[in-house]
Amino acid sequence: MRFFDYLDGTLCAEAVPLAKIAAAVGTPVHVYSHATLEHHFKVMKAAFGDLPVHICYAVKANSNRAVIATMAALGAGADTVSEGEIRRALHAGIAPQGIVFAGVGKTDQELRFAIETKVRQINIESMSELERISTIAAELGQVQDVCIRVNPDVGAGGHAKITTGKASNKFGVSQDLAEKLYGLADQMPGVRPVGLSVHIGSQIIDLAPMELAYQKLADCVVRLRTRGLDVFRLDLGGGLAATYDENGIGPDLAAYGTMVRKLVGHLDVELEIEPGRLIAANAGVLVSRVIVTKENGGKSFLVVDAAMNDLIRPALYEAYHQLLPIQQARPDAALTPIDVVGPVCETGDTFAEERLMPPIQSGELLAFMSTGAYGFAMASTYNSRPLAAEVMVSGDRWQVVRPRQSYEDMFGTEILPDWL
Numbered sequence: 001m002r003f004f005d006y007l008d009g010t011l012c013a014e015a016v017p018l019a020k021i022a023a024a025v026g027t028p029v030h031v032y033s034h035a036t037l038e039h040h041f042k043v044m045k046a047a048f049g050d051l052p053v054h055i056c057y058a059v060k061a062n063s064n065r066a067v068i069a070t071m072a073a074l075g076a077g078a079d080t081v082s083e084g085e086i087r088r089a090l091h092a093g094i095a096p097q098g099i100v101f102a103g104v105g106k107t108d109q110e111l112r113f114a115i116e117t118k119v120r121q122i123n124i125e126s127m128s129e130l131e132r133i134s135t136i137a138a139e140l141g142q143v144q145d146v147c148i149r150v151n152p153d154v155g156a157g158g159h160a161k162i163t164t165g166k167a168s169n170k171f172g173v174s175q176d177l178a179e180k181l182y183g184l185a186d187q188m189p190g191v192r193p194v195g196l197s198v199h200i201g202s203q204i205i206d207l208a209p210m211e212l213a214y215q216k217l218a219d220c221v222v223r224l225r226t227r228g229l230d231v232f233r234l235d236l237g238g239g240l241a242a243t244y245d246e247n248g249i250g251p252d253l254a255a256y257g258t259m260v261r262k263l264v265g266h267l268d269v270e271l272e273i274e275p276g277r278l279i280a281a282n283a284g285v286l287v288s289r290v291i292v293t294k295e296n297g298g299k300s301f302l303v304v305d306a307a308m309n310d311l312i313r314p315a316l317y318e319a320y321h322q323l324l325p326i327q328q329a330r331p332d333a334a335l336t337p338i339d340v341v342g343p344v345c346e347t348g349d350t351f352a353e354e355r356l357m358p359p360i361q362s363g364e365l366l367a368f369m370s371t372g373a374y375g376f377a378m379a380s381t382y383n384s385r386p387l388a389a390e391v392m393v394s395g396d397r398w399q400v401v402r403p404r405q406s407y408e409d410m411f412g413t414e415i416l417p418d419w420l
C-alpha cells in the first residue's frame, strides 16, 4: 500500500502535500506517515496468524517518540540497545514488560538501569555480561529474565556492514557456549534463563539464511530441554528487508510466517521478533530543496540542501533511495543522468550517481523515498548543520514531532576553557 503518492500532480504524505510541509517547516525535513507505520505493524502481525508473537519494534531504526508511541498504541514492545533507547521507549508509553535490552556492549550502568526498570528480558552476549547481570540483579534483590544470543554462523543482509550472524562478527556466542551459559545461568542467583535469541543481519530478502539460523536455534532448544532445562521463549531478531527500489522486491512475509511456524511452531515457546526497517523505512521520506545545478568535468550535478549528515545510508552502505520530484514530472519528460549530492565538503556526500531524472531547476523540491528507518536516527551535525525537523502526518493532519535544531541547541552548551 502506498501512503506517499501524487495527488493532483503533487507528492503527498497521506493527504498532506509535502510542499505544504516544506513551506511551513523548511527543508530538509523528515516526514513520517502514521498510517504506513500502522499498516506495516499489522501486516507483520498477520504474517504469524495465531502464533504467539510479541513484536518488539527495533527503536534504533527510528527513535522519534511519536513513532515509538504509534507502535505502543498497537501493542508493540521495544527492542532497545542502550539506556537512551530504554528511556525513550518508556517515555513513549511502552511498559517495562514489553522492553527487550540487547546489544554487544552494555555498561554496568545501563544494566543496572535496565534491571531496576524491570525490563522484560536482557539478551546476553558473553559470559562476563551474564555474570555482571547476575551480580547487579542479586545486589538489587531481583531476578532478571535473560535470553542467550546465539551466533549461528550464518551470514545474511544487504551489506557487509550490517551482517551480524557470522562466527567472525562481534555478536552473540557460539551454539556450544550458548548452551553452556544457559546451564550456568540456571544456577546463578540474579538471573533466570528464559530462552535464546538470534539476529543475523539486516535488509534480508532471501529467507534461506534465516531458516538455517532458526533451525539451529530450534536444535539448541531440544538439546537444552534434554538436559532438563526450561526454555520457553525465542527471540527471532529483526532483519526483514524493506523495498527501496521501483521494482518492489522484498521478503515474502507470508512465507516468513509459514517458515517460522514450520521451524519453531511445535516447540511450544513464546516468540519475539524485532523488526525495525520493515516497520519504518517506507513510512518516511526526506524532503529537500535543490540549491543549485552545476556542470563539472562533463558531469551534471544537482546540489540539494540535504546532506550525508541527514541521510548517511548512501555514503555508508552505497544504499539506493528512490528520488522523486515533488511536482510530478510530465509523463513525456526526457530523463537525463545526473549526480545528486549534498553540500558537505566530502565527495562521499553523494546520494546518487548518474541517476536518470526529469528536468529539475534550483529551488525545486525533491523527496528521498524510504528514509523512515536509519535516516534521522543516524543523523549528525557534521559541518555544523542543524538536525533536520521531523514531521508526522495522519490523514489530512500533520504536526512537527521534533523541531529543526537551533544553533543555540547545537553549540550553545559548548564551553570555552578558562585559558581562551
Ligand code: LLP
Pocket: 058, 061, 079, 102, 103, 162, 164, 199, 201, 202, 203, 237, 238, 239, 240, 274, 275, 276, 277, 278, 313, 317, 373, 374
Ligand atoms: N535486532 C537487533 C539485535 C539488531 O541488531 C537490529 C539491527 C534489529 C533488530 C533491527 O533490524 P532491522 O529489522 O531494522 O533490519 N543502519 C543500517 C542497519 C543497521 C541494523 C542494525 N541492527 C542501515 O541503514 O541499513
